[in-house]
Amino acid sequence: MATKIPRVEEREGGDIAERCKSFMSPPVTDIQVLQQRKGEMSTRMEMLIMETQAEFCKALEEVDGGKFRVDRWQRKEGGGGISCVMQDGKVFEKAGVNVSVVYGNLTEEAARQMRSRGKVLKGKDGKLPFRAMGVSSVIHPKNPHIPTVHFNYRYFEIEEADGTKQWWFGGGTDLTPIYINLEDGSHFHNVLKEACDKHNPQYYPDFKKWCDRYFYIRHRGETRGIGGIFFDDLDSPSQEEVFSFVKSCAKTVVPCYLPIVRKHLNDSFSPEEKDWQQVRRGRYVEFNLVYDRGVKFGLATPGSRVESILMSLPLTARWEYMHEPAKGSKESEMLEVLRSPREWV
Amino acid sequence: MATKIPRVEEREGGDIAERCKSFMSPPVTDIQVLQQRKGEMSTRMEMLIMETQAEFCKALEEVDGGKFRVDRWQRKEGGGGISCVMQDGKVFEKAGVNVSVVYGNLTEEAARQMRSRGKVLKGKDGKLPFRAMGVSSVIHPKNPHIPTVHFNYRYFEIEEADGTKQWWFGGGTDLTPIYINLEDGSHFHNVLKEACDKHNPQYYPDFKKWCDRYFYIRHRGETRGIGGIFFDDLDSPSQEEVFSFVKSCAKTVVPCYLPIVRKHLNDSFSPEEKDWQQVRRGRYVEFNLVYDRGVKFGLATPGSRVESILMSLPLTARWEYMHEPAKGSKESEMLEVLRSPREWV
Numbered sequence: 001m002a003t004k005i006p007r008v009e010e011r012e013g014g015d016i017a018e019r020c021k022s023f024m025s026p027p028v029t030d031i032q033v034l035q036q037r038k039g040e041m042s043t044r045m046e047m048l049i050m051e052t053q054a055e056f057c058k059a060l061e062e063v064d065g066g067k068f069r070v071d072r073w074q075r076k077e078g079g080g081g082i083s084c085v086m087q088d089g090k091v092f093e094k095a096g097v098n099v100s101v102v103y104g105n106l107t108e109e110a111a112r113q114m115r116s117r118g119k120v121l122k123g124k125d126g127k128l129p130f131r132a133m134g135v136s137s138v139i140h141p142k143n144p145h146i147p148t149v150h151f152n153y154r155y156f157e158i159e160e161a162d163g164t165k166q167w168w169f170g171g172g173t174d175l176t177p178i179y180i181n182l183e184d185g186s187h188f189h190n191v192l193k194e195a196c197d198k199h200n201p202q203y204y205p206d207f208k209k210w211c212d213r214y215f216y217i218r219h220r221g222e223t224r225g226i227g228g229i230f231f232d233d234l235d236s237p238s239q240e241e242v243f244s245f246v247k248s249c250a251k252t253v254v255p256c257y258l259p260i261v262r263k264h265l266n267d268s269f270s271p272e273e274k275d276w277q278q279v280r281r282g283r284y285v286e287f288n289l290v291y292d293r294g295v296k297f298g299l300a301t302p303g304s305r306v307e308s309i310l311m312s313l314p315l316t317a318r319w320e321y322m323h324e325p326a327k328g329s330k331e332s333e334m335l336e337v338l339r340s341p342r343e344w345v
Numbered sequence: 346m347a348t349k350i351p352r353v354e355e356r357e358g359g360d361i362a363e364r365c366k367s368f369m370s371p372p373v374t375d376i377q378v379l380q381q382r383k384g385e386m387s388t389r390m391e392m393l394i395m396e397t398q399a400e401f402c403k404a405l406e407e408v409d410g411g412k413f414r415v416d417r418w419q420r421k422e423g424g425g426g427i428s429c430v431m432q433d434g435k436v437f438e439k440a441g442v443n444v445s446v447v448y449g450n451l452t453e454e455a456a457r458q459m460r461s462r463g464k465v466l467k468g469k470d471g472k473l474p475f476r477a478m479g480v481s482s483v484i485h486p487k488n489p490h491i492p493t494v495h496f497n498y499r500y501f502e503i504e505e506a507d508g509t510k511q512w513w514f515g516g517g518t519d520l521t522p523i524y525i526n527l528e529d530g531s532h533f534h535n536v537l538k539e540a541c542d543k544h545n546p547q548y549y550p551d552f553k554k555w556c557d558r559y560f561y562i563r564h565r566g567e568t569r570g571i572g573g574i575f576f577d578d579l580d581s582p583s584q585e586e587v588f589s590f591v592k593s594c595a596k597t598v599v600p601c602y603l604p605i606v607r608k609h610l611n612d613s614f615s616p617e618e619k620d621w622q623q624v625r626r627g628r629y630v631e632f633n634l635v636y637d638r639g640v641k642f643g644l645a646t647p648g649s650r651v652e653s654i655l656m657s658l659p660l661t662a663r664w665e666y667m668h669e670p671a672k673g674s675k676e677s678e679m680l681e682v683l684r685s686p687r688e689w690v
Binding site: 069071085087094096218219220278282285286289290299306307310311313314315316317318319320321322 | 414416430432439441563564565623627630631634635644651652655656658659660661662663664665666667
């Protein structure tokens with residue numbers, strides 16, 4: 001059977017310059033450079049993260065009625081990014097969608113730390129040229145019946161002294177509701193599972209567990225939310241197949257989240273429900289500042305853009321001493337799930 | 346000249362059982378045990394931290410009109426504490442004053458980490474019996490014209506395999522105003538300098554610098570507040586002299602802070618000033634969760650009481666993307682001082 005293998009630009013939706021027109025801002029890398037290197041993974045991934053940013057921002061703008069502020073920034077050491085932030089909108093208290101494409105040289109130690117498996121990499125005179133890119137987003141809505149969502153998809157490549165290119169992908173999407181809604185949780189996890197199942201039946205169960213483990217606030221004995229998927233260091237079976245998986249995941253961001261937002265858009269809420277949201281926001285801050293690897297790495301890296309790293313923090317948060325919801329309340333029901341993660345599909 | 350050397354109970358104000366009556370709660374250690382060991386440094390320090398807690402709490406209650414909630418807690422591994430918290434009072438948004446007295450065994454590695462100079466300590470079978478105690482407090486007022494204050498005074502002793510007792514004191518008091526007030530800053534630093542000068546003319550200049558260095562939010566390029574004093578690992582010239590210095594410092598807590606509170610009690614403020622306070626509260630959270638050694642050590646220590654560690658976090662905080670005060674505003678004047686610490690005396 002003569003199956004026609006589509007060319008790259010067909011597979012990924014046409015001409016580069018044309019595709020760039022839909023972005024929130026021109027890509028970080030010059031369009032001409034991208035066109036010259038259109039078959040390379042770094043180009044294909046940069047196009048994917050720019051597209052994901054645009055799709056998600058536009059879907060959020062539509063539902064909110066507000067507009068994202070778009071900031072382009074450059075990194076002195078190489079590369080830069082595009083930060084889109086909407087603050088104090090009608091629906092969203094704070095919504096941030098950030099793309100970054102950075103490159104330069106890493107020390108062997110820094111390179112080792114970047115891989116969760118801590119693989120040893122040999123650099124030329126101890127230096128390793130690298131290229132890293134990703135899209136990441138955190139959305140904090142105003143209404144406590146609309147959950148917070150976070151996602152991040154990233155690609156990393158590094159060149160060893162002998163010219164070998166090491167590469168890997170990482171990412172995930174996870175949901176942080178303020179109140180448990182079984183239908184929402186099951187919708188969210190099912191959309192992710194479907195995307196995973198197209199590629200490998202082990203992906204969803206493995207990456208769901210990884211997510212619960214990663215987003216764990218150890219000192220509270222609670223997860224940050226109801227999870228989703230999380231993976232890192234993915235470099236098999238092939239670059240093409242992993243990219244295809246990451247693309248499937250990136251394409252789920254809107255269908256995972258927007259139906260939940262629309263459903264609860266007009267839910268009424270009490271001041272007590274708003275308070276509980278603010279307490280949960282405090283826990284979100286605790287996770288992000290104490291445990292999140294990306295935040296810790298970012299804050300410790302000279303030349304990183306702090307405002308883009310910390311745009312994940314909510315507009316407002318609250319810490320009440322000895323806060324403990326009443327037994328049998330909706331708040332304590334939420335806590336139970338955070339204390340022992342459940343299955344959603 | 347026949348100078349009468351006062352007995353310990355005279356020097357430190359009388360009978361132990363009698364002194365305990367003024368405390369927020371009976372001391373952590375049984376009163377009878379304290380009486381038996383009344384000459385020991387651990388007893389004298391426990392009495393001092395209990396007294397400091399009581400004096401400060403009562404002064405705050407008087408000005409606020411509210412009452413502290415008093416929680417006694419026990420540490421499974423040895424010792425416990427007394428946490429006093431007032432939340433959502435008339436004057437104070439959140440006020441916490443905590444005493445802890447803990448003991449047990451440390452690993453050599455943990456013991457080494459506890460000393461900022463990283464001294465090597467030899468334990469019996471790798472274990473070192475230790476006793477640690479301290480009083481610490483953070484007060485977040487509602488009115489943005491009343492600054493936040495923090496203080497902590499602590500004592501540590503550890504027994505090496507050969508029976509040698511290592512001991513040291515640490516502590517400090519520092520102020521975090523939302524708006525610069527030259528008179529307040531100078532009052533605060535002068536009271537501390539006076540206490541320091543009675544013991545060593547180098548203490549104030551050295552510990553002022555240490556304070557600015559310690560309370561530095563590196564990723565923001567800002568100090569947390571306008572400083573005060575900070576010291577650690579203090580073990581000379583003699584135990585008696587260092588204790589006497591720590592006592593002088595502890596006695597300044599009320600005169601450092603209360604006059605400033607009273608002065609601004611009825612200052613009016615705008616919603617914009619309240620917002621700026623909330624942004625600064627966000628920075629306070631960043632410092633405490635990302636850099637503070639006590640918080641990091643506490644959260645990583647099994648069996649520690651998380652609610653007492655995190656009572657230092659404000660009731661409410663705010664993170665605005667790309668917040669930058671207008672040039673020449675009172676807010677930017679505050680930022681300038683945080684970006685380049687000044688002299689106050």
